[in-house]
Amino acid sequence: xxxxxxxxxxxxxxxxxxxxxxxxxxVNGEEFYRRRAWRGxxxxxxxxxxxxxxxxxxxxxxxxxxxxxxxxxxxxxxxxEQSEIIPCKGCGKLPNGYDAFCxxxxxxxxxxxxxxxxxxLKSATSAIRYLAILFLIVGIALFFLTKSSSEQALTxxxxxxxxxxxxxxxxxxxxxxGQIRKELAWAPWGALLVNAILAAVMTILxxxxxxxxxxxxxxxxxxxxxxxxxxxxxxxxxLAQGLIVKIIVxxxxxxxxxxxxxxxxxxx
Amino acid sequence: MDELPATEALAGCPxxxxxxxxxxxxxxHCGYSASNVSSAAPGRPDEQRLQTQxxxxxxxxxxxxxxxFSLLILGMIDRGLRSPWPEVIVAAINAVVVAxxxxxxxxxxxxxxxxxxxDIRSALQMSGAVIAFVVLVSVYFNLLAASGSPVAHYTDxxxxxxxxxxxTYIVISVAPAIVEEVAFRGIIQGSLERVFxxxxxxxxxxxxxxxxxxxxxxxxxxxxxxxxFGFLRNRSNSLYPGMLVHGxxxxxxxYSEIAAH
Numbered sequence: 001x002x003x004x005x006x007x008x009x010x011x012x013x014x015x016x017x018x019x020x021x022x023x024x025x026x027v028n029g030e031e032f033y034r035r036r037a038w039r040g041x042x043x044x045x046x047x048x049x050x051x052x053x054x055x056x057x058x059x060x061x062x063x064x065x066x067x068x069x070x071x072x073x074x075x076x077x078x079x080x081e082q083s084e085i086i087p088c089k090g091c092g093k094l095p096n097g098y099d100a101f102c103x104x105x106x107x108x109x110x111x112x113x114x115x116x117x118x119x120x121l122k123s124a125t126s127a128i129r130y131l132a133i134l135f136l137i138v139g140i141a142l143f144f145l146t147k148s149s150s151e152q153a154l155t156x157x158x159x160x161x162x163x164x165x166x167x168x169x170x171x172x173x174x175x176x177x178g179q180i181r182k183e184l185a186w187a188p189w190g191a192l193l194v195n196a197i198l199a200a201v202m203t204i205l206x207x208x209x210x211x212x213x214x215x216x217x218x219x220x221x222x223x224x225x226x227x228x229x230x231x232x233x234x235x236x237x238x239l240a241q242g243l244i245v246k247i248i249v250x251x252x253x254x255x256x257x258x259x260x261x262x263x264x265x266x267x268x
Numbered sequence: 269m270d271e272l273p274a275t276e277a278l279a280g281c282p283x284x285x286x287x288x289x290x291x292x293x294x295x296x297h298c299g300y301s302a303s304n305v306s307s308a309a310p311g312r313p314d315e316q317r318l319q320t321q322x323x324x325x326x327x328x329x330x331x332x333x334x335x336x337f338s339l340l341i342l343g344m345i346d347r348g349l350r351s352p353w354p355e356v357i358v359a360a361i362n363a364v365v366v367a368x369x370x371x372x373x374x375x376x377x378x379x380x381x382x383x384x385x386x387d388i389r390s391a392l393q394m395s396g397a398v399i400a401f402v403v404l405v406s407v408y409f410n411l412l413a414a415s416g417s418p419v420a421h422y423t424d425x426x427x428x429x430x431x432x433x434x435x436t437y438i439v440i441s442v443a444p445a446i447v448e449e450v451a452f453r454g455i456i457q458g459s460l461e462r463v464f465x466x467x468x469x470x471x472x473x474x475x476x477x478x479x480x481x482x483x484x485x486x487x488x489x490x491x492x493x494x495x496x497f498g499f500l501r502n503r504s505n506s507l508y509p510g511m512l513v514h515g516x517x518x519x520x521x522x523y524s525e526i527a528a529h
Contacts, residue, residue, distance in 0.1 A: 195484075265318050
């Protein structure tokens with residue numbers, strides 16, 4: 001694994017990991033550190049050549065992904081992990097990676113945290129798109145499943161007239177056979193329509209998210225909570241079904257709200 | 269903007285005292301420019317504003333999730349039960365919670381509790397919005413009924429246990445008109461206006477209002493209702509016209525159901 005940071009026009013920092021926990025830090029191709037770190041965090045300190053600014057690379061082992069988490073700070077400011085410097089949006093000049101403001105036009109430069117927030121925002125809008133696709137697929141699947149079971153149920157009452165009472169009470173209520181037939185005929189279309197409306201809502205929110213991400217993610221989060229609660233009211237067992245996926249989606253959406261809010265303030 | 273004076277460039281930034289880069293017109297650490305000391309940190313996000321906006325969103329989320337949670341509890345205890353009591357108790361608890369939220373943010377809510385003041389033009393726009401809402405929602409419900417969609421009857425359980433008709437009007441018409449208008453057009457729309465533009469806040473509260481009725485089939489009609497009541501609130505700067513139309517619509521639904529019964 002190799003990671004690269006462009007600190008300024010003349011300085012490039014590389015971090016490499018090798019076999020048996022070997023970690024190599026090099027500045028402009030020249031190795032500064034080479035050591036083995038099995039566990040715990042490692043801190044590599046050095047001075048940026050030319051500017052003389054103090055720099056520190058922190059490496060923390062990641063349990064889940066297996067890839068180390070790295071954070072390079074130069075002059076106390078986190079540097080974005082990329083091989084090229086992004087030009088200033090105000091004047092197009094190339095600032096140093098650790099500058100908070102453009103020295104040429106004075107425009108505030110995006111923080112490294114902004115890049116993380118942009119990633120979170122992208123994840124949240126992707127989640128909205130996936131939910132739209134999911135609702136559509138579930139709607140189509142439920143349509144065929146419900147249609148099949150409705151047809152089976154309809155054959156059981158085929159010999160009874162519409163005006164006859166259905167032999168058993170449903171949810172404590174007496175229905176006629178005609179009412180049952182009507183409900184059974186509607187059931188597959190109802191399942192399809194409900195999921196199609198949800199898919200349409202999520203699609204609208206996805207496109208709205210391109211113009212107003214905060215508002216769209218906020219409504220998408222509310223929609224997702226409502227779907228969970230509506231399903232739980234119909235069948236409380238669904239609350240526990242796919243719990244981890246539900247938590248992941250909610251975390252993605254809530255992080256998306258926070259990121260969209262911070263970025264909106266950042267962009268003024 | 270002016271360039272930093274040469275003497276300052278040599279001595280360091282006058283604002284943050286850090287070393288300046290050669291030929292820089294601005295300090296790359298604090299954004300200081302020679303022309304204006306207050307220009308330090310231009311465009312830097314205002315942390316306090318961010319915290320305030322996040323607080324407002326948490327307020328909206330808190331109230332919305334509470335109302336959603338109360339519906340979940342109602343749905344759970346209501347299964348197979350044919351008494352209107354759970355609905356009445358949950359409505360009463362919700363009224364208390366909404367009142368607590370209203371008291372906590374009474375400064376925002378107070379101006380909306382004054383009698384509405386509007387000119388002829390606003391009155392005509394509001395009347396047009398109400399007529400459009402009634403026509404569109406009626407057409408939508410008729411389309412649903414024609415498609416064979418099961419129609420929910422709100423009054424069934426009240427009539428089944430022999431409760432007087434006036435109690436049905438209070439629980440289904442008057443109480444939601446007051447509580448939901450204070451919650452959605454008062455607290456939620458008010459908080460959203462501190463984060464979003466007036467138009468976006470209006471759209472979001474409409475969507476949240478539609479969502480909280482928990483039925484995808486009712487979502488389009490209830491979004492329309494939320495938008496109509498929000499429009500009345502924006503035009504009149506008061507919650508009362510919305511309450512009146514909301515209560516009137518619910519009363520009309522009850523009347524239609526009782527008449528059909």
